[in-house]
Amino acid sequence: MSTIVNDIEVIKANHTKIHDIDFNNLKFGHVFSDHMLECDYKDGKWHTPKVVPYAPISLDPSAKIFHYGQSIFEGMKAYKDEDDNILLFRPLDNFKRLNISAKRLAIPELPEAFFMDGLKTLLKVDSDWIPKKEGSSLYIRPFIFATGKGFHASPADEYKFIISTAPSGAYFAGKVKVLIEEKYSRSANGGVGFAKAGGNYAGQFYPTQLAVKKGYQQVIWTDDNTHEYIEEAGAMNIFVRINDTLITGPTSDRILDGITRKSIIELAKTEGIPVEVRKITVSEVVEAAKNGTLKEMFGAGTAAVISPIAGFGYKNEDFDLPELENTFASSLKKRITDIQTNKAEDPFGWRYKV
Missing domain, CATH: 3.30.470.10 (Aminotransferase class 4, branched-chain amino acid transferase, N-terminal domain)
Structure with missing residues (x-):
């Protein structure tokens, strides 16, 4: 107390x-x-x-x-x-x-x-x-x-x-193009990736600069060992929508326990959106992009709340995401911001009056 x-x-x-x-x-x-x-x-x-x-x-x-x-x-x-x-x-x-x-x-x-x-x-x-x-x-x-x-x-x-x-004002304007990282890592098992340590972000800047030179705005981080699993988007947690299922990686030594991430998971469940918290392979995302089942990808964090991803690059190939009218990203962002600004009921007890 x-x-x-x-x-x-x-x-x-x-x-x-x-x-x-x-x-x-x-x-x-x-x-x-x-x-x-x-x-x-x-x-x-x-x-x-x-x-x-x-x-x-x-x-x-x-x-x-x-x-x-x-x-x-x-x-x-x-x-x-x-x-x-x-x-x-x-x-x-x-x-x-x-x-x-x-x-x-x-x-x-x-x-x-x-x-x-x-x-x-x-x-x-x-x-x-x-x-x-x-x-x-x-x-x-x-x-x-x-x-x-x-x-x-x-x-x-x-x-x-x-x-x-x-x-x-708003942190990001519009959608971003991201590059799936194949060499550098944001964090490692046993390290400090789950902590909001300043050094975590310092280590991200150089690989991000390399991605920017290639025409992307951000990096999608993969696991440190095999680079087979998608983990975070820049300085944000990442969500992937395949068909109508929303998927995000589990928290670990490497992945930050994002407050926006937790809120999105709870909101999505209340709206009847199927949510899976599990490892996401790069190959799964690439295959979904190729066969048309990849509907959305977005980052989630305090600053931007939700930042939609327009497309991604991997192994010198670019993949564009479809332009949808009603997206999970837009509806979930509205739900969160409406709760934050007292424009909607807060059944979760998240809003805190000073």
């Missing part, structure tokens, strides 16, 4: 930047709100968080984040409904996953009250930064990194937890 943190200090910014922002033309993650939450781990414990003006951070050159990569993060969104209520989507799942990542990277786990009460305090202070335009939201980035000093290869003794926010 979470205890309540009543003494979160709020240090207000002297000036607001909000009047300089065009909320009708927001890029994703480029504009930052006035304040951030900050919390330090020192002397063997997490100290009470405080809300401070958004500002650069000063670190010692020997801070272990620079040398040994102890860094984890989460991605969340806040919305406002027509009555200006501030709404979150499954925030406790984000908190729990942050601590799962922390444990794997030998970072001290964060108290639930520090996360939840700190987040709620920050959102109330910067509530005017939550956009109400359709498709927009306040993107929330909680993260923890090692600030302890030293070049010796060991876990740090000091850490910093920050939540910063960015009013943002």
Whole structure:
């Protein structure tokens, strides 16, 4: 059970930047709100968080984040409904996953009250930064990194937890073409693929750049051992629709337990869509594309919610997906976003009012 943190200090910014922002033309993650939450781990414990003006951070050159990569993060969104209520989507799942990542990277786990009460305090202070335009939201980035000093290869003794926010428009525009990866891997058994570790994403950039040079926007990651199984789409979980069955890979050491992924699975079941959580072979997807039974592929994640895939490349051959009028991707995305923004009933208890 979470205890309540009543003494979160709020240090207000002297000036607001909000009047300089065009909320009708927001890029994703480029504009930052006035304040951030900050919390330090020192002397063997997490100290009470405080809300401070958004500002650069000063670190010692020997801070272990620079040398040994102890860094984890989460991605969340806040919305406002027509009555200006501030709404979150499954925030406790984000908190729990942050601590799962922390444990794997030998970072001290964060108290639930520090996360939840700190987040709620920050959102109330910067509530005017939550956009109400359709498709927009306040993107929330909680993260923890090692600030302890030293070049010796060991876990740090000091850490910093920050939540910063960015009013943002849509993450992706339109459908994307992807390349099924045959050489590089996102993660491996026994590794940290299931954690939201910063290094996981750093390792993705180079293979993605190679795919972009070939005319694709993203990479479909395959397993590290045989490259026979489809696992993730870029930085997102992946879903494949063959005929009218929706298929996604099981979570593992290599695959992130996505909150949007879990929501899609539950929503699809309530809508009577057959769902299979199992390994998906590349050959199965290629064969389905050739015989016309491959109807849809899409990525699922917090930022884009659902990102449709227009086609994929594999072994120097391109495959286009059919243009359908009523897709699982569009209907499931609408169901999720309607719940998130309080435009529909929430029978699952996912919506969280601040």
